Amino acid sequence: MTDMTPLRLGIAGLGTVGAGVVKIIRQKANLLASRTGRPVVITAVSARSRDKDRGVNLADYAWEDDPVALATRDDVDVFVELMGGDEGPAKDATEAAIAAGKDVVTANKALLAHHGHALAQSAEAAGRVIRFEAAVAGGIPVVKSLTEGLAGNDIDRVMGVMNGTCNYILTRMESAGLPYDEVFKEANQLGYLEADPNLDVGGIDAGHKLALLAAIAYGTRVDFDAVELEGIGSITIDDIKHAADMGYKIKLLGVAQLTGRGLEQRMTPCLVPATSPLGQLEGGTNMVVIEGDQVGQIVLRGAGAGEGPTASAVMSDVIDIARGTRISTFGKPAVELEDSRAARTSAPAPYYLRMMLDDKPGALAKIATVLGEAGISIDRMRQYDHAGGTAPVLIVTHKTTREALDSAISGFEATKILADGPVAIRIEAVS
Numbered sequence: 001m002t003d004m005t006p007l008r009l010g011i012a013g014l015g016t017v018g019a020g021v022v023k024i025i026r027q028k029a030n031l032l033a034s035r036t037g038r039p040v041v042i043t044a045v046s047a048r049s050r051d052k053d054r055g056v057n058l059a060d061y062a063w064e065d066d067p068v069a070l071a072t073r074d075d076v077d078v079f080v081e082l083m084g085g086d087e088g089p090a091k092d093a094t095e096a097a098i099a100a101g102k103d104v105v106t107a108n109k110a111l112l113a114h115h116g117h118a119l120a121q122s123a124e125a126a127g128r129v130i131r132f133e134a135a136v137a138g139g140i141p142v143v144k145s146l147t148e149g150l151a152g153n154d155i156d157r158v159m160g161v162m163n164g165t166c167n168y169i170l171t172r173m174e175s176a177g178l179p180y181d182e183v184f185k186e187a188n189q190l191g192y193l194e195a196d197p198n199l200d201v202g203g204i205d206a207g208h209k210l211a212l213l214a215a216i217a218y219g220t221r222v223d224f225d226a227v228e229l230e231g232i233g234s235i236t237i238d239d240i241k242h243a244a245d246m247g248y249k250i251k252l253l254g255v256a257q258l259t260g261r262g263l264e265q266r267m268t269p270c271l272v273p274a275t276s277p278l279g280q281l282e283g284g285t286n287m288v289v290i291e292g293d294q295v296g297q298i299v300l301r302g303a304g305a306g307e308g309p310t311a312s313a314v315m316s317d318v319i320d321i322a323r324g325t326r327i328s329t330f331g332k333p334a335v336e337l338e339d340s341r342a343a344r345t346s347a348p349a350p351y352y353l354r355m356m357l358d359d360k361p362g363a364l365a366k367i368a369t370v371l372g373e374a375g376i377s378i379d380r381m382r383q384y385d386h387a388g389g390t391a392p393v394l395i396v397t398h399k400t401t402r403e404a405l406d407s408a409i410s411g412f413e414a415t416k417i418l419a420d421g422p423v424a425i426r427i428e429a430v431s
């Protein structure tokens, strides 16, 4: 028999995402009821300011100033956390909701990257679920893809461009031929950057998302501290042009893979082939590439942020709960999630090296010698026109380790033949 009991939501946070969720529930009540078999209703809401016009009618809902009070109301079945922040009200109210026997839907990657394991354990011990589709790559259903659609696979690798602002900056630098600082300012004026821009351009926001995907893909406890993080602030327009000359694009790329060395999690600038789907990704769009042992490669592409796409992902979780679909937070019971066994070294890869060589006889030969002594062989090398006694040199190495590369970089310093650099960027093998 169909359960016609309404599913009652308490929504904390009525900003971009929260207002979007309220709109969907108001506009699509019949569709939601027919798809889930029961009404989905909002009983109470919370935000900081009660008076703000949010472009949506809130008169039908009870108001709570305190998100903890909202999360523990008797007439709330699901606490929908759309405030943000890894501590403070988001954490307090989520914990209170679980303790009060509520299911939780959240879009908060920071909260889960830092406290996901503890929250999952307490929710599952209480027989509740925490769902977070909107926390990773906005509207792209990547959590669902990993936990459900691809659950029959061992996952070989998960990769993603998951911060639209960084991809906007990198692709705009290339298309307009502008330096990083100018495009950064432009992005700020357009409102693309978080209040703390380092969350975006420092790779932290995307690193949170990668840590969540890695936990699902490999059945490990979320280990954000083990994510190797490097932002895009040191990428120059020259690097972008030189990479393009050699058939590559530079992306802030997240990669998670489990090898004999342990779990690798990297959110760093990488070169990818310009012809690959990741290489062709322009502007603020997100892309997640999943490689499974049975399915091969899956490419998911779409809006990683914004009211509609993010609210769409929140609704997917709400709809699952309304239908009675109950999946462990990270795809398997939290008590069975293993330690991440973080890899201390990353898998060998080819690298792009850019350096400014003092234009003296024998300088190029010295570069080759230093690389050879570090056990690194050269795949391709290019020297550009001299300017003021220095010449830019680009090298693409064959596969090598980061340790060998660091040893070569120390070797370059000792030879004193470089006027600047070297800059080293990993080349990720993707098709």
Ligand SMILES: NC(=O)c1ccc[n+]([C@@H]2O[C@H](COP(=O)([O-])OP(=O)(O)OC[C@H]3O[C@@H](n4cnc5c(N)ncnc54)[C@H](OP(=O)(O)O)[C@@H]3O)[C@@H](O)[C@H]2O)c1
Pocket: 012, 013, 014, 015, 016, 017, 018, 046, 047, 048, 049, 050, 052, 065, 067, 082, 083, 084, 085, 089, 107, 108, 109, 134, 135, 138, 304, 305, 306, 307, 310
């Ligand atoms: N925006 C996106 O495209 C996007 C995409 C994916 C995930 N997310 C995640 O979704 C969450 C919400 O993001 P957003 O962009 O919607 O943020 P936002 O526009 O800044 O909205 C945040 C909301 O939380 C409320 N709030 C903040 N502190 C509060 C407190 N102490 N008590 C009660 N309410 C409080 C704010 O109230 P006032 O309105 O009264 O100030 C506001 O309504 C974050 O975790 C974010 O990372 C966002």
